[in-house]
């Protein structure tokens with residue numbers, strides 16, 4: 036259930052008068068999603084998604100909304116936010132920050148084939164290149180400093196073997212120098228459930244609410260860890276090759292990126308192990324978070340340590 040704040044039709048119909056998108060025809064709560072309240076909204080002029088932000092600080096929202104607008108303007112299948120009559124993306128509805136975005140076509144695919152991995156790799160490279168001209172900057176909210184701080188909060192709740200793994204990994208991560216890696220606006224959560232497929236095409240890339248400024252390689256590692264792993268955490272070589280080669284064809288890897296890659300796959304696995312372990316061991320009272328299995332990402336991390344991924348393509 037992911038309508039945490041109900042919106043009566045009469046209230047929405049009134050609120051829509053702040054916009055130039057016609058009159059309300061239909062309002063329907065969306066059952067997927069665990070962070071915010073989402074609704075499909077149909078008006079006499081089109082189909083939209085309404086999001087009420089439940090916990091996110093209002094001051095951080097413009098970065099995400101303007102990034103979505105920027106990427107949509109560059110032709111990426113990203114939902115463009117709708118400006119109201121005051122020319123603002125962000126409004127207030129039922130006391131919560133609220134936004135309307137375009138509703139995109141398609142449904143997510145949790146068992147993608149190599150063709151779909153190829154399309155995702157190429158799209159991610161395009162997203163990074165288009166993001167180069169985005170003027171705003173906000174740090175990755177789950178970047179290296181968050182990871183150190185989250186590890187300190189969770190470590191005493193872990194069993195001994197996991198604590199040893201965590202300590203060793205933090206020590207390893209502290210030796211990595213990412214200063215030479217190309218960076219920019221990244222999605223940072225490009226999991227399979229955040230891509231909508233419309234036939235063979237990507238109809239939509241959604242959920243930009245973990246986006247921020249970080250290395251492009253970190254974004255690729257997050258994506259590979261979700262799209263190219265088997266249930267036991269091991270890499271599926273065919274999907275891996277498809278995704279990284281398609282990315283490389285659009286935005287060739289640098290020598291520094293090829294050297295940093297094994298450590299970056301580990302950093303990306305650590306990020307989701309930590310966020311899931313925090314939600315599991317230290318659930319925040321009053322926050323509505325669906326707890327995902329932390330062991331999945333602990334195991335992906337272990338496998339990256341034991342069996343380093345094949346090198347990225349490019350000149351050695």
Ligand SMILES: Nc1ncnc2c1ncn2[C@@H]1O[C@H](COP(=O)(O)OP(=O)(O)OP(=O)(O)O)[C@@H](O)[C@H]1O
Nearest residue numbers: 065067068069070071073084114137138139241242
């Ligand atoms: N622009 C859009 N066009 C079409 N469908 C959308 C759009 N935005 C969201 N959806 C649908 O709403 C569902 C929930 O959205 P989303 O995943 O962004 O929820 P959330 O709670 O904000 O985030 P989280 O993934 O962290 O739970 C998606 O699975 C998708 O089906």
Ligand SMILES: N[C@@H](CCO)C(=O)O
Nearest residue numbers: 224226307310311327
């Ligand atoms: N993609 C995250 C959930 C937050 O969007 C995870 O699988 O842990």
